[in-house]
Amino acid sequence: MNKNKCEVNKKMIIRLNKIGGQINGIKKMINDSKKPLSIVNQITGAKRALEKVSLIIIEEYISNCLCFNGKEDHGENKELIDTIYKFIK
Numbered sequence: 001m002n003k004n005k006c007e008v009n010k011k012m013i014i015r016l017n018k019i020g021g022q023i024n025g026i027k028k029m030i031n032d033s034k035k036p037l038s039i040v041n042q043i044t045g046a047k048r049a050l051e052k053v054s055l056i057i058i059e060e061y062i063s064n065c066l067c068f069n070g071k072e073d074h075g076e077n078k079e080l081i082d083t084i085y086k087f088i089k
Contacts, residue, residue: 008060015053022046055085 026042059081066080 005060008056012053012056015049015056019046019049019053022049058084 022042023046026039026046029039029042062081062084
């Protein structure tokens with residue numbers, strides 16, 4: 001595993017740990033009978049954070065596939081990834 005991949009994995013784990021904290025907070029809100037809209041807002045935030053992790057995984061996968069296939073033009077890779085992001089969102 002190259003250094004860049006290790007850094008990306010570390011960042012994803014940090015994000016996932018934060019999401020875990022958000023989930024624990026949501027559980028506490030439910031146990032404390034907080035307002036439903038507040039709970040839904042927190043769920044939405046956690047969902048968006050998970051989607052961001054998914055996008056990072058997809059970005060890494062696409063970058064690896066393009067480099068493996070000899071397309072190491074990072075500008076071209078970024079343009080493709082940005083286009084896919086726009087389509088996904």
